[in-house]
Amino acid sequence: MAGERRGPTVGPMKILFATDGSPSAKRAEALLATLRLPDPSTVEVLYVDQLFEEETDLPERQRSALHTLLREDTDKELAAVRAALSGPGREIVTTVVFGRPASVISATAARIGADLVVLGSRGHGPFASALLGSVAAEVVDHAPCPVLVARGTSVSRIVLAADNSPGSRRAEEVVRSLPFLSALPVRVVSVAPLLPWYPAGGPAFSGEMYQQIIDDQRSSHERIAAAAAKRLAEHGIPATAEVPQGDAAYGVIEAATATNADLIAVGSRGNAGLTRLLLGSVARGILYHAPCSVLIVRQTVAADAAAARPSTASQAV
Structure with a gap:
């Protein structure tokens, strides 16, 4: 009957949330926290560690020490993200991968069989463009599943x-x-x-x-x-x-x-x-x-x- 709610038939979902700790990623995190996911569902939180242009001339030992320090901060950030996204019926998994962000995000989505990728609309530093971060733009081009590019913290219309x-x-x-x-x-x-x-x-x-x-x-x-x-x-x-x-x-x-x-x-x-x-x-x-x-x-x-x-x-x- 028209107008009678039949409801979605989707089963457990796998969602890949890519974060870099930027304000844009925080908005995406807040949006994801509000979404009513099927029970059970898995949210894989992915942080991509990368080599920035400023590091290319550093000796290997200094680069390694720098990324060790960064990893400590990253682990703290991921623990906070895990707490923010946790809820009944949600399994939160955190992953850190070193590589090129857009490539790693798309490859991870394919590897885990993601049903949805969620990410912020722009990156930070040299990776940001005026309107849409280049990482987000490339992920949208190549991801094997739908991609939600978040610019707000809720969805109602x-x-x-x-x-x-x-x-x-x-x-x-x-x-x-x-x-x-x-x-x-x-x-x-x-x-x-x-x-x-x-x-x-x-x-x-x-x-x-x-x-x-x-x-x-x-x-x-x-x-x-x-x-x-x-x-x-x-x-x-x-x-x-x-x-x-x-x-x-x-x-x-x-x-x-x-x-x-x-x-x-x-x-x-x-x-x-x-x-x-x-x-x-x-x-x-x-x-x-x-x-x-x-x-x-x-x-x-x-x-x-x-x-x-x-x-x-x-x-x-």
């Missing part, structure tokens, strides 16, 4: 970006299956594009034809948003639909800002060829510029193959 692509449908499935998301209201946003007056390499449209194309695009995205909202409602999730027009990433971010959403869930189909692992441009735009936390859900390998075939979808997330 969700915007789901929808375009009917395999990645978008996968993001919808994740939202309704995770117990800490499946009870929250969702605003489904499908952005209808505004086509240029002169399409690249093609003739100009007449005003009437242009308007017809715009209307058809909008109708298509209204159907996509309504169908996604209906599927969520059938699982007992309160969902509404919105179809703005314009740039896809900007439209999703604007909808999240207008509704005070604290999480955007977006799927990504990636690019073709050698860059298949990298995010699509819309997902990347949302990830880099959204003011709230972002859940990036990659489509499966099978969906990748399907996406390579001709599709009627008008915009790629």
Whole structure:
């Protein structure tokens, strides 16, 4: 029956939380502490010790002594993280690995079979960029599971970006299956594009034809948003639909800002060829510029193959 809560069927979860002790990582830690995880679940807390540029000219003995001191501080920090994340039904495991942070995080997620990676939105020192830490950006590109990039300390309202692509449908499935998301209201946003007056390499449209194309695009995205909202409602999730027009990433971010959403869930189909692992441009735009936390859900390998075939979808997330 529509509207009757069927609840998520997800079993025990394995979550990888990557921390460097920075303020951004602390926000991610606070967010993770509030999430309602299945019982039992395992949270692996990962700290990646690394060689900084300033250390490269130090003698090996001095580098070793420095990292011994750092390890003492790290152990204290990890003990505090363990205490903050502990709770009924949660097993907290702490791990310290020496290496390149983004590579170690992605490899660890694959090794433990993580269902979700949680990390902060920016790093510290030379590893920070203006909008998104380079470590977080690379992990999102290469992690084998969904990645939650935290910018806030709680989640109460969700915007789901929808375009009917395999990645978008996968993001919808994740939202309704995770117990800490499946009870929250969702605003489904499908952005209808505004086509240029002169399409690249093609003739100009007449005003009437242009308007017809715009209307058809909008109708298509209204159907996509309504169908996604209906599927969520059938699982007992309160969902509404919105179809703005314009740039896809900007439209999703604007909808999240207008509704005070604290999480955007977006799927990504990636690019073709050698860059298949990298995010699509819309997902990347949302990830880099959204003011709230972002859940990036990659489509499966099978969906990748399907996406390579001709599709009627008008915009790629």
